[in-house]
Amino acid sequence: MATxxxxxxxxxxxxxxxxxxxxxxxxxxxxxxxxxILCGLIAVFxxxxxxxxxxxxxxxxxxxxxxxxxxxxxxxxxxxxxxxxGDLMVSGAxxxxxxAWLGVPLPLGMLLAVTGTAAxxxxxxxxxxxxxxxxxxxxxxxxxxxxxxxxxxxxxxxxFAGSQVRTLGANVVTSIAFGPLRMGTLQAVAFVVGLxxxxxxxxxxxxxxxxxxxxxxxxxRALAEVSGINTSRIIDITWTISGCLAxxxxxxxxxxxxxxxxxxxxxxxxxxFAATILGGIGNAYGALVGGIVIGLSQEWSTLLFNxxxxxxxxxxxxxxxxLFMPQGIFGRTRRRS
Amino acid sequence: MxxxxxxxxxxxxxxYGIFTLGLQLNAGFTGLLNFGQAGFMAxxxxxxxxxxxxxxxxxxxAFLLAVALAVAAGMLVGISALRLxxxxxxxxxxxxxEIVRYTLQNAxxxxxxxxxxxxxxxxxxxxxxALSKLASVELDAYTQLPLLLAIWAxxxxxxxxxxxxxxxxxxxxxxxxxxxxxxxxxxxxNTFSYKLQSLGIAAALAAIAGFFVSLNITYLYPTVFDPxxxxxxxxxxxxGGLGSYTGxxxxxxxxxxxxxxxxxxxxxxxxxxxSSLRFVIVGLSLILLSRLRxxxxxxxxxxxxxxP
Amino acid sequence: xxxxxxxxEVRDAVKHFDGLRAVAGASFDVARGSITALIGPNGAGKTTxxxxxxxxxxxxxxxxxxxxxxxxxxxxxxxARLGLVRTFQLTxxxxxxxxxxxxxxxxxxxxxxxxxxxxxxxxxxxxxxxRARLAAEELLETFGLRLKAADYAGSLSGGERKLLExxxxxxxxxxxxxxxxxxxxxxxxxxxxxxxxxxxxRQERGTTFLFVEHDMDAVMxxxxxxxxxxxxxxxxxxxxxEIRADSMVVEAYLGGLAGERVP
Numbered sequence: 056m057a058t059x060x061x062x063x064x065x066x067x068x069x070x071x072x073x074x075x076x077x078x079x080x081x082x083x084x085x086x087x088x089x090x091x092i093l094c095g096l097i098a099v100f101x102x103x104x105x106x107x108x109x110x111x112x113x114x115x116x117x118x119x120x121x122x123x124x125x126x127x128x129x130x131x132x133x134x135x136x137x138x139x140x141g142d143l144m145v146s147g148a149x150x151x152x153x154x155a156w157l158g159v160p161l162p163l164g165m166l167l168a169v170t171g172t173a174a175x176x177x178x179x180x181x182x183x184x185x186x187x188x189x190x191x192x193x194x195x196x197x198x199x200x201x202x203x204x205x206x207x208x209x210x211x212x213x214x215f216a217g218s219q220v221r222t223l224g225a226n227v228v229t230s231i232a233f234g235p236l237r238m239g240t241l242q243a244v245a246f247v248v249g250l251x252x253x254x255x256x257x258x259x260x261x262x263x264x265x266x267x268x269x270x271x272x273x274x275x276r277a278l279a280e281v282s283g284i285n286t287s288r289i290i291d292i293t294w295t296i297s298g299c300l301a302x303x304x305x306x307x308x309x310x311x312x313x314x315x316x317x318x319x320x321x322x323x324x325x326x327x328f329a330a331t332i333l334g335g336i337g338n339a340y341g342a343l344v345g346g347i348v349i350g351l352s353q354e355w356s357t358l359l360f361n362x363x364x365x366x367x368x369x370x371x372x373x374x375x376x377x378l379f380m381p382q383g384i385f386g387r388t389r390r391r392s
Numbered sequence: 393m394x395x396x397x398x399x400x401x402x403x404x405x406x407x408y409g410i411f412t413l414g415l416q417l418n419a420g421f422t423g424l425l426n427f428g429q430a431g432f433m434a435x436x437x438x439x440x441x442x443x444x445x446x447x448x449x450x451x452x453x454a455f456l457l458a459v460a461l462a463v464a465a466g467m468l469v470g471i472s473a474l475r476l477x478x479x480x481x482x483x484x485x486x487x488x489x490e491i492v493r494y495t496l497q498n499a500x501x502x503x504x505x506x507x508x509x510x511x512x513x514x515x516x517x518x519x520x521x522a523l524s525k526l527a528s529v530e531l532d533a534y535t536q537l538p539l540l541l542a543i544w545a546x547x548x549x550x551x552x553x554x555x556x557x558x559x560x561x562x563x564x565x566x567x568x569x570x571x572x573x574x575x576x577x578x579x580x581x582n583t584f585s586y587k588l589q590s591l592g593i594a595a596a597l598a599a600i601a602g603f604f605v606s607l608n609i610t611y612l613y614p615t616v617f618d619p620x621x622x623x624x625x626x627x628x629x630x631x632g633g634l635g636s637y638t639g640x641x642x643x644x645x646x647x648x649x650x651x652x653x654x655x656x657x658x659x660x661x662x663x664x665x666x667s668s669l670r671f672v673i674v675g676l677s678l679i680l681l682s683r684l685r686x687x688x689x690x691x692x693x694x695x696x697x698x699x700p
Numbered sequence: 701x702x703x704x705x706x707x708x709e710v711r712d713a714v715k716h717f718d719g720l721r722a723v724a725g726a727s728f729d730v731a732r733g734s735i736t737a738l739i740g741p742n743g744a745g746k747t748t749x750x751x752x753x754x755x756x757x758x759x760x761x762x763x764x765x766x767x768x769x770x771x772x773x774x775x776x777x778x779x780a781r782l783g784l785v786r787t788f789q790l791t792x793x794x795x796x797x798x799x800x801x802x803x804x805x806x807x808x809x810x811x812x813x814x815x816x817x818x819x820x821x822x823x824x825x826x827x828x829x830x831r832a833r834l835a836a837e838e839l840l841e842t843f844g845l846r847l848k849a850a851d852y853a854g855s856l857s858g859g860e861r862k863l864l865e866x867x868x869x870x871x872x873x874x875x876x877x878x879x880x881x882x883x884x885x886x887x888x889x890x891x892x893x894x895x896x897x898x899x900x901x902r903q904e905r906g907t908t909f910l911f912v913e914h915d916m917d918a919v920m921x922x923x924x925x926x927x928x929x930x931x932x933x934x935x936x937x938x939x940x941x942e943i944r945a946d947s948m949v950v951e952a953y954l955g956g957l958a959g960e961r962v963p
Contacts, residue, residue, distance in 0.1 A: 192683075561812035575792040
């Protein structure tokens with residue numbers, strides 16, 4: 056059914072002539088909208104509050120973007136909507152706690168936790184996804200397996216660690232001041248690390264052979280196979296990268312937010328989906344931009360509404376994106392074949 | 393553990409049976425991946441509570457209005473999201489269910505996290521009357537028995553209705569859409585309208601289930617309608633079998649006996665750990681069923697769309 | 701061959717995909733009761749034209765009239781109800797329901813497909829169903845699928861699927877049937893027998909057929925009229941004999957033939 060509705064959709068999109076302002080490239084429109092909102096916020100709340108919210112938005116955008124890259128790579132290549140992705144992030148955070156409890160120093164523990172999450176993601180490919188693909192599973196089976204996997208990971212963590220709020224045990228009090236703006240030291244570190252990781256992933260996807268093969272595979276599986284790409288190896292690598300980024304995003308979330316419980320993954324997940332769709336399925340750079348847009352929107356919304364509505368902003372953006380721009384900011388309408 | 397324990401299992405199996413009938417219609421017979429069923433259930437249950445507590449309507453009228461409201465919500469979701477591809481439709485419906493939950497959790501009208509209470513007086517008087525009748529057969533000690541009977545009577549009526557509906561030319565169009573929407577449209581069927589009807593009926597079934605949830609727990613709070621419960625419904629669906637309404641009843645009974653039965657085991661685990669373990673079991677069964685027997689116990693493999 | 705009013709009129713039809721002009725101002729008529737072939741090299745816009753005619757793609761410019769009524773902008777099911785049915789290049793049988801159900805789904809005017817009328821008069825729905833069943837069995841007999849009626853359509857062979865899809869299209873009692881490569885993927889013998897049956901059905905029912913086909917022998921021997929498309933335009937129309945003699949057509953084909961399926 057997927058392909059059918061897709062063609063129907065393309066047909067409808069083709070027929071609607073875009074209004075004049077929409078002739079501008081979509082990313083430019085997005086930038087203009089963001090700048091306009093920022094100006095509005097500065098006018099209403101003053102530059103300090105607006106800038107502080109923007110800063111927080113970029114920090115949130117960092118871990119949402121990182122998480123979304125892993126999600127979009129898998130979605131784009133394997134058409135798996137990985138509902139367990141948020142829970143992989145949670146694994147990263149809780150593996151760090153486990154290692155710290157075992158006496159491993161925090162930075163090393165974080166590194167090992169990221170590696171561990173990557174191994175977990177690879178294990179899900181070997182144990183769940185590859186057998187399902189071989190059996191020719193349909194959309195519903197893939198969905199349910201992903202949901203089941205998420206439940207298993209989350210509940211296993213909950214079984215051992217409990218559902219109470221935990222911290223990484225790092226110093227969360229110190230902060231850095233930029234003029235009138237304040238940013239927790241850990242938040243700043245999380246943001247910088249996130250940014251560096253994204254740049255590395257972006258460069259690696261673009262310039263390394265593996266990155267090129269990954270894109271070829273996501274583009275056209277059959278063609279990639281014919282042209283001699285070792286698809287199962289590339290798929291393994293994709294899962295490893297996806298898990299690695301999820302683990303990192305989880306660790307950074309835990310670092311930046313300070314306290315969390317095993318449900319943070321599922322709460323973040325819809326924001327990740329929103330970022331993924333905003334950026335266009337399978338587009339890693341898009342996911343990054345999408346993550347930052349979602350992060351900014353959520354933090355900016357705290358100026359207007361009570362912070363408890365923050366997640367709703369993510370869901371609402373997700374639904375609006377799906378309805379009005381399902382192909383994303385960088386996507387194009389597809390030609391039906 | 394007593395008879396009351398098993399009555400409760402029966403209540404849950406019945407409620408989730410009704411809930412899952414809608415998923416069977418959507419996912420099993422129309423090919424629609426509706427993952428927002430818990431949202432419709434929440435709308436149904438909360439509307440009942442709000443109509444009675446805030447508006448002072450009688451419970452039965454509130455029930456009818458709640459079902460109507462859930463159907464309207466289904467239409468709204470359908471009109472906006474049904475043109476999406478299957479993956480996107482599924483994600484959008486989850487987003488819808490989450491918005492419903494957050495709204496109920498944070499809004500004034502729903503009592504926020506405090507929830508709603510005191511809407512079930514009408515039901516209690518029915519319950520009293522039923523217990524007085526049951527006294528003649530010396531079953532009046534089981535206070536949840538009238539609810540169990542009401543739920544299962546409703547469930548069976550709905551089950552038979554859906555089964556009869558399934559044999560009509562109307563349902564043949566739905567199955568056509570499940571197989572190939574374009575080809576069905578090319579034969580002159582307004583596929584969008586049929587998908588909308590399918591979603592509307594599923595929302596109504598979810599609202600009926602939500603009504604019984606509210607009678608069962610007598611106290612409404614948002615976490616009862618966590619979107620995870622949609623996944624319980626899907627576990628029941630694939631357990632019983634895609635494309636079989638009888639399978640829904642069977643799946644729901646097996647699911648809840650297994651899930652609640654774990655409470656009977658003597659373990660040294662804490663309550664939190666036990667509940668985590670139950671979720672691990674649900675998750676594992678979803679993975680294993682999808683892999684090993686995607687058509688479930690009573691499902692038909694030929695009716696399973698293999699194409700992703 | 702000498703029908704007074706055309707059942708289908710296409711005027712200056714244009715369709716873009718991502719800036720590509722798949723159909724670039726095509727015009728032609730299909731005479732009522734005719735068998736018309738739509739031919740042209742790959743990429744000429746034939747399938748896009750069928751999509752436009754059946755509502756699966758929307759016209760960017762131009763006009764399409766079905767029995768004197770504009771159908772531009774209509775959804776596929778609306779056009780189908782006006783009496784135009786199509787098949788697809790890659791067969792689309794409904795694999796998870798039975799062969800008979802595939803046929804019954806195509807039966808027109810079934811009140812049982814709408815819940816209100818189903819509840820109002822279940823007897824009418826049953827009567828209609830019984831009549832549809834007779835019609836379906838007759839068509840399945842014609843197409844040699846009678847014995848497979850109870851099987852799931854997914855269990856049919858490629859050729860049988862093709863037959864079922866055509867039989868299903870005829871079941872709709874449409875006045876015009878569009879066939880996208882009815883002979884592709886089936887043995888030449890079966891392909892010819894499909895065309896024979898189409899010719900018979902045209903005689904019996906007066907149904908109009910428009911078909912896209914690459915097999916030139918089949919086109920030239922069975923069609924009353926041929927429409928030739930190249931690069932999104934109609935470059936020639938005429939009887940098979942006229943087309944054969946047209947130098948432009950020969951050129952378009954010779955130009956487009958390299959690396960393409962040879963008829």
